[in-house]
Amino acid sequence: GQNIDQPTEMTATEGAIVQINCTYQTSGFNGLFWYQQHAGEAPTFLSYNVLDGLEEKGRFSSFLSRSKGYSYLLLKELQMKDSASYLCAVRDSNYQLIWGAGTKLIIKP
Amino acid sequence: IAGITQAPTSQILAAGRRMTLRCTQDMRHNAMYWYRQDLGLGLRLIHYSNTAGTTGKGEVPDGYSVSRANTDDFPLTLASAVPSQTSVYFCASSEGANTEAFFGQGTRLTVV
Numbered sequence: 001g002q003n004i005d006q007p008t009e010m011t012a013t014e015g016a017i018v019q020i021n022c023t024y025q026t027s028g029f030n031g032l033f034w035y036q037q038h039a040g041e042a043p044t045f046l047s048y049n050v051l052d053g054l055e056e057k058g059r060f061s062s063f064l065s066r067s068k069g070y071s072y073l074l075l076k077e078l079q080m081k082d083s084a085s086y087l088c089a090v091r092d093s094n095y096q097l098i099w100g101a102g103t104k105l106i107i108k109p
Numbered sequence: 110i111a112g113i114t115q116a117p118t119s120q121i122l123a124a125g126r127r128m129t130l131r132c133t134q135d136m137r138h139n140a141m142y143w144y145r146q147d148l149g150l151g152l153r154l155i156h157y158s159n160t161a162g163t164t165g166k167g168e169v170p171d172g173y174s175v176s177r178a179n180t181d182d183f184p185l186t187l188a189s190a191v192p193s194q195t196s197v198y199f200c201a202s203s204e205g206a207n208t209e210a211f212f213g214q215g216t217r218l219t220v221v
Contacts, residue, residue, distance in 0.1 A: 033209060
């Protein structure tokens with residue numbers, strides 16, 4: 001079966017750095033996405049990785065290792081508005097997105 | 110403002126009733142999707158359409174149907190609602206099968 005694993009919940013302090021991990025087992029791989037979802041709102045796109053390595057976009061970076069079936073999202077200089085759920089999704093061989101259950105990130109002052 | 114719009118935003122529905130959730134996008138995206146999101150679970154694909162005139166079944170299609178008569182609209186119909194269909198429903202669109210998806214604001218549906 002296809003599976004995306006991410007921690008259910010994480011807590012971090014404002015101004016700090018946090019890393020959210022995602023491991024996957026899917027039938028084929030055509031890219032990995034990270035989305036942010038604030039409570040009661042729609043998911044919004046953060047990043048896309050299809051090749052191994054680090055993609056940096058402002059305070060957010062995403063890393064991919066296809067051989068390990070592993071990705072992480074790195075959030076720097078955390079702000080209170082970063083409190084949200086972070087969803088990892090993998091596009092499989094049929095180009096369908098397989099979603100993880102999401103990681104709820106709680107930021108404390 | 111360009112984007113993707115869902116209606117209604119929330120609905121309480123009696124079991125056994127028929128209901129259509131509406132989804133419209135003005136980005137001229139080829140692909141559209143319907144997901145349901147339940148607490149503790151990832152987004153699950155119900156149906157999708159890669160282009161106008163075609164549709165396909167996702168992971169959890171039973172009890173739902175869709176149509177794609179044109180590029181902009183992708184309605185989701187529950188023929189006879191059951192309590193297990195209580196969920197938040199998201200419509201999404203993407204330019205192609207390998208690009209990021211944009212989501213509507215969601216429809217919170219409660220079947221009683």
